Amino acid sequence: MSESTSTKPRSLAEIFNASGSHFDEVTPYVWGPAGAATVKALNLRPGDHVLDACAGSGASALPAAVAVAPSGQVLAVDLAADLLALGKAAAERQALRNIEFRTGDVTKMRFDRRFDAVCCAYGVFFLPSMDSDVTTLLRAVRPGGRFAFTVWHDDALYDFTKAFLEAVTARSDGPGAFGGSADGQPHPITRIDTEAKISAWASSLGAVDVTTTVERIRVPRSDDFGWALVLGSGLRGHLLDLDAGHIADVRDRFLALLTERGISEIKCDSLIVSGRTQDSGDSD
Numbered sequence: 001m002s003e004s005t006s007t008k009p010r011s012l013a014e015i016f017n018a019s020g021s022h023f024d025e026v027t028p029y030v031w032g033p034a035g036a037a038t039v040k041a042l043n044l045r046p047g048d049h050v051l052d053a054c055a056g057s058g059a060s061a062l063p064a065a066v067a068v069a070p071s072g073q074v075l076a077v078d079l080a081a082d083l084l085a086l087g088k089a090a091a092e093r094q095a096l097r098n099i100e101f102r103t104g105d106v107t108k109m110r111f112d113r114r115f116d117a118v119c120c121a122y123g124v125f126f127l128p129s130m131d132s133d134v135t136t137l138l139r140a141v142r143p144g145g146r147f148a149f150t151v152w153h154d155d156a157l158y159d160f161t162k163a164f165l166e167a168v169t170a171r172s173d174g175p176g177a178f179g180g181s182a183d184g185q186p187h188p189i190t191r192i193d194t195e196a197k198i199s200a201w202a203s204s205l206g207a208v209d210v211t212t213t214v215e216r217i218r219v220p221r222s223d224d225f226g227w228a229l230v231l232g233s234g235l236r237g238h239l240l241d242l243d244a245g246h247i248a249d250v251r252d253r254f255l256a257l258l259t260e261r262g263i264s265e266i267k268c269d270s271l272i273v274s275g276r277t278q279d280s281g282d283s284d
């Protein structure tokens, strides 16, 4: 999500660690259903080894571990140790012993094609060099292995995010929801927000048998969910430097804007692009 109104750059680890329990308030509505759909797109089999990049609190890592049990393994990597701790607790509650939760920057890790599959839900657009970092993720998978990446579809969250940024800046002429990245370039998210764009993008990175599906995710608008989605997502970054009184003002302004604009459901539609990495029989 846009970082354009932040007063100073904040690390993603700081933002997502701060999202804490609010992150999992969003899980039953958005991260959970999307994570399950992401794993379904991977067509996992028992015994598979899976890398979940940007795993958060385990929305896709947990169902992946169920799908590959008992002999398969999942490695769930995220910058935010606090979110991984939530995932670890959930794995313990479900008696899943085949997931490792590892804190770190997935773009700095080398995996040498040792996985059968890689997934990344709502994470690729946070990677600093999206194309080369995703190419590196694909190289974590054996030739002919599977991948699935999940991102926001089209104008999902657009009205929601726009209202939030207006509430933060107290201005209505600010940047659009995904107005730009810190360097003034269009946000990478806008390069992969339709079926055609994301399919072409995945193919351009060398993927084959590429398929994209739209996952319709609509959540009835309520004050509780609306604010949980702010606090439990990258939007949280815009609040890190504000005191409690200022945050309360932003919340009131934001929720009033959603009401004024007649936003009765939050559009969280998502795209899941999946396919295979090339094997030796595929031509370049």
Ligand SMILES: C[S@@+](CC[C@H](N)C(=O)[O-])C[C@H]1O[C@@H](n2cnc3c(N)ncnc32)[C@H](O)[C@@H]1O
Residues within 6 Å of the ligand: 012, 013, 016, 031, 032, 035, 053, 054, 055, 056, 057, 058, 059, 060, 077, 078, 079, 080, 083, 104, 105, 106, 107, 120, 121, 122, 123, 126, 127, 233, 234
């Ligand atoms: C919107 S959350 C999605 C989490 C999870 N995949 C889900 O769908 O619930 C994005 C996550 O990406 C993580 N992230 C962003 N850049 C990362 C990186 N370079 N390495 C590891 N994790 C990263 C953030 O810490 C955050 O937890």
